[in-house]
Amino acid sequence: MLKSGMRCSAKASSRALALSVASSAFVLMLLASIDNARAQSKPIEVGSIAALTGYLATYDGNFLNGLKLGVKTVNDAGGAGGHQLSLHILDGASNATTGVTGVHQLLNQYSVTVLLNGASSATTAAINPILADAEVPFITLSQLPPERKWAFESTTDFSAVTTLELDFTVKVLKAKKIGIIFNQTPAAQAGTEKLKALAPQWGLEVVSVQGVATDATDFTAQLSAFKEAKPDAILDFMTGPAHILEAKAASTVGLQVPLVMGLDDTSTFLQASKIYPNAYLSAIPVQVYPDIADPNLKKAVGEFLDAYKKAGLDSAGVQAAASGWDAPHIVAAAVKASGATSGEALRNALETLDYQGVVTRWRFKADDHTGQVNSNALQIVKYESDKLKVVFRAGSQ
Numbered sequence: 001m002l003k004s005g006m007r008c009s010a011k012a013s014s015r016a017l018a019l020s021v022a023s024s025a026f027v028l029m030l031l032a033s034i035d036n037a038r039a040q041s042k043p044i045e046v047g048s049i050a051a052l053t054g055y056l057a058t059y060d061g062n063f064l065n066g067l068k069l070g071v072k073t074v075n076d077a078g079g080a081g082g083h084q085l086s087l088h089i090l091d092g093a094s095n096a097t098t099g100v101t102g103v104h105q106l107l108n109q110y111s112v113t114v115l116l117n118g119a120s121s122a123t124t125a126a127i128n129p130i131l132a133d134a135e136v137p138f139i140t141l142s143q144l145p146p147e148r149k150w151a152f153e154s155t156t157d158f159s160a161v162t163t164l165e166l167d168f169t170v171k172v173l174k175a176k177k178i179g180i181i182f183n184q185t186p187a188a189q190a191g192t193e194k195l196k197a198l199a200p201q202w203g204l205e206v207v208s209v210q211g212v213a214t215d216a217t218d219f220t221a222q223l224s225a226f227k228e229a230k231p232d233a234i235l236d237f238m239t240g241p242a243h244i245l246e247a248k249a250a251s252t253v254g255l256q257v258p259l260v261m262g263l264d265d266t267s268t269f270l271q272a273s274k275i276y277p278n279a280y281l282s283a284i285p286v287q288v289y290p291d292i293a294d295p296n297l298k299k300a301v302g303e304f305l306d307a308y309k310k311a312g313l314d315s316a317g318v319q320a321a322a323s324g325w326d327a328p329h330i331v332a333a334a335v336k337a338s339g340a341t342s343g344e345a346l347r348n349a350l351e352t353l354d355y356q357g358v359v360t361r362w363r364f365k366a367d368d369h370t371g372q373v374n375s376n377a378l379q380i381v382k383y384e385s386d387k388l389k390v391v392f393r394a395g396s397q
Contacts, residue, residue, distance in 0.1 A: 043086040044341050046071070046328070047106035049127070050118030050141075054094025055214050059240045060118035062265055062317030063141050064089065066324025067116060069311050073329075080332035083341060087328075088112060092123050094214070099123030103130055113342035116154070116327040117141060119239060119320070121187030124151065137347040139327045141320065143187035148369045152350055154323040154330070156263055156359060157370040158191040158237070160378055160394070161282050165235050165260050166195075166202045168280070168380045168392045173258055175232035179208040181222055181246060188237035195235065207231050212242065219249035226255065233258045243268050247276035260380070266388065267316030273383040280391065283381040284359055286318045288390050296356050297377060304358040326357040 048067060051060035071085045079085065088110045090102035099120060106112045107130075115131065115138035117124065124142040131138050132150045139152045169175045180195055182188040192209065199206050208229035210222035223246070226234055234257060236246060243261055250259060259279040261269065269281045285292050285301050292298040304325050308318065330353065335341055338349035351369070355362045362371040380392040 041082060041084075042341075043084045044080055044114065044331075044335070045110050045112045046085050046087050046331070047103075047110060047112035047115045048087065048089045048117060049092040049099045049102045049106070049115065049120075049123060050089060051094040051120060052089075052091035054092075055242075056094040056119050056240055058268075059265060059320050060092075060094075060120075060141070062314070062320040063118055063324040065311075065313050065317060066308070066321030067327060068324075069307060069313070069321075070325040070328040073307060073325075074332045080328075080335040081339060081341075083335065085328055085331070092118060092120055094120055096120070096122040096126035100126050100130065103127045107134055107136065112136065114138065114331055114346065115140075116324075116331070119155075121185045125186045135343045135347070137350055139330060139350075141323050141327075143191070144369060145186075150347060151369060152330075152364060153370045153372070154327045154359065156282075156284055156378060157372050158187065158194070158262075159370070160372055161262055162191065162195050162198060164282055164378045164380065164392075164394050165262075166198060166204070167394075167396065169233050169235065169260060170202045170204065171396070172380075172392055173233050173260075175204065177205045177207045177229075177231045179210070179226045179229060179231035179234040180206060180236070181210045181212065181219070181226070181234060182237040183214050183239070183242055184211045185214060191237045195237075212238075212245075214242075216242075217245065219245045220252055223249035223253045223255060226257075227253050231257060233260055235260045235262075237262055239264055240268060243272045244275065247272035247279060250276045263319060265317050265319045267314070270316070270383060270386070277383075280380050280382050281388075283379050283388065283390075284319060284322060285377050286322045286358055288379060288381060288388060291390055294361075294377070297358075297361065300356050301358045322358045326359050326362070329357065330355055330362060 050064050051057045071087050075084050092099040117140040119141040121142040124140050125145045128145045137150050139154045141155050143158055144151050144153055180192055182192045196206050208226050212219055243264055261281045263282050273279050289301050333355045334349035334353050340346040340349050351364050353364050360377040364371040376394040378394040379390045381388045382391050
């Protein structure tokens with residue numbers, strides 16, 4: 001009887017041990033499942049340095065309208081690969097010093113893993129090495145710095161704008177001599193140098209180049225210099241109120257030659273055109289909808305404009321807002337495609353992304369962080385009776 005009892009006791013102990021092991025394994029699996037679910041649903045901390053104050057405040061304000069609407073749309077649709085986007089916006093004050101301070105705060109206080117930034121190219125240049133060291137990718141409304149491993153563009157690249165404006169100036173305006181005016185920012189300075197180098201290839205002579213400080217309030221001296229140099233047209237690299245100041249000065253000094261203006265919101269361009277009617281603007285698809293040939297682009301733009309209108313936002317701000325809308329959708333598409341939410345893996349996902357946006361179809365590559373090498377989503381427009389009319393398209397013969 002003793003041996004039988006011992007055998008029963010041993011069997012009971014064995015069963016208890018087995019149950020205990022199975023129970024422990026189940027608990028571990030359950031905990032792992034919970035941890036995995038938490039990891040999958042953990043928000044992605046997204047930062048933004050944009051101008052709430054300073055000379056870019058209006059332009060970046062429209063960008064932020066699009067950005068916040070884009071983030072809400074992504075989140076309402078289930079997030080980026082199941083992750084909600086948690087957006088933290090800090091004022092870059094239209095200058096690099098404040099932008100750098102803000103980036104450190106976003107990294108240290110909010111642990112952001114991706115940034116979606118405004119239009120200050122000086123800020124972009126200053127924060128680029130900080131974000132590269134932290135291995136945090138960022139998408140920017142400004143032009144890209146020379147070293148751009150961690151930087152991606154959400155606006156139309158100057159190279160595309162430059163080609164469009166040169167084509168238009170030669171083929172439509174029949175110009176032989178041009179002047180160039182630019183804001184003294186890193187991106188505008190780089191764009192001006194590129195334009196000066198390219199102009200001879202279009203048979204154009206650059207007869208005057210004028211730079212203006214970002215805080216300047218009167219461009220009369222610069223436009224007077226153009227009047228004396230007698231160009232056939234003036235091309236610019238400026239954004240925001242500078243276009244209005246350019247138009248005022250051109251009218252004041254009695255210029256009559258065409259002003260070919262870079263990208264800007266239609267509200268700014270409308271004001272400039274009322275002051276100086278002989279003005280043209282480089283425009284993106286949202287500004288000329290529904291006059292868009294590509295059906296996929298037209299559909300994307302229509303969906304954005306419908307959401308924008310329902311949100312009660314100002315239609316005159318759609319140019320910068322379109323970049324704000326595209327930025328979180330680009331991140332969401334990269335996360336969905338790769339499962340990555342940070343670091344090198346997210347950067348790699350962005351670098352290989354092919355996504356239909358409303359600014360253009362974004363096709364990022366290792367050697368093209370503008371995503372626009374083959375983009376023709378640009379046109380030259382002019383106001384006629386307070387309505388924009390397309391007068392020239394990218395790629396026109």
